[in-house]
Amino acid sequence: MEPEVDAINTILVVDDDASIRDAIAEFLGGHGYVVRTANNAVACEQELTRAAADLIVLDVMMPGEDGLSLCRRLAPAGAPILMLSALDAVTDRIVGLEVGAWDYLTKPFEPRELLARVRALLRRPRMVRAENGRTNDGITFAGWWLNVEQRRLRDPAGRPLSLSEGEHALLAALVRRPGHILTRDMLLDLARGLDASSYDRAIDIAISRLRRKLAEADPAPLIETVRGVGYRFLPAVRPA
Known part of the structure; x- marks a missing residue:
């Protein structure tokens, strides 16, 4: 039996790759989360203007404003950010964390690992x-x-x-x-x-x-x- 998800459970998935974005949304939605999606930085901010998210799953490599720049701007607002990237070097992970991400997951990843990290982030104290x-x-x-x-x-x-x-x-x-x-x-x-x-x-x-x-x-x-x-x-x- 799956453990219950957090009471506050709205997740915004931001990725320009529709197949990855939709797969993540379907997977997390299947585990009880309310999932919204955006394909770039502009769409992400539009979604956040409409309604706040409790967690943002954010891709690094996107056309236009990239995920690192967007993370740097969004992090002070307080919502935890889980960064996704195909870049696996230690320096890339450090940069992601230094601009404000709470966690960093390298593509490709196992869906169960994504779920575990999402749950861990949503359990943290929620200022x-x-x-x-x-x-x-x-x-x-x-x-x-x-x-x-x-x-x-x-x-x-x-x-x-x-x-x-x-x-x-x-x-x-x-x-x-x-x-x-x-x-x-x-x-x-x-x-x-x-x-x-x-x-x-x-x-x-x-x-x-x-x-x-x-x-x-x-x-x-x-x-x-x-x-x-x-x-x-x-x-x-x-x-x-």
Whole structure:
């Protein structure tokens, strides 16, 4: 017997190859997911304008805007992205993850592996639900409460904490990938509201300011420095 799928289960499949796109849609649809499709970046954004998706399965090699560029733009919106590609080099996978993909699967792949990865991604804590307007409850971490869409933050004592637009963008980038090491370049790219030039020291200064504001409300460490690499958000992140 197949295990039940997640309660939030709308998947958008984006691939210019109709045979692959339709095969994936039919397979995932047969396992209980609601599947929509798009054949390029423009169609993808049109679909997302009509209705949010809980997961995006995105091909890398597409005519017009490619999947890497599209992923870079879509990732800050919060929906998990599973990237598909015929490129199997380690550097290709790293690039896919660095532009914001949550997982990377090489073509050709076994349908059961695709299904397993889809299920794993949909089980992760879903701050995307708040960002896509499904709930205003936000997310929690280490007693803190954050609503990314409304840029509202409360400390563990329930007091509101004011952050600049750039600080909110930086915090959002960190909490989207708890436990993962984010390089300075990744943070500069993800924190689009950050008022800084693209150099490593800018992120270090921004992180220092954010840490100082958070520590004034609660001294428990939230952001770890990974020397020579970047930063990691320590607490588990859960829907509020």
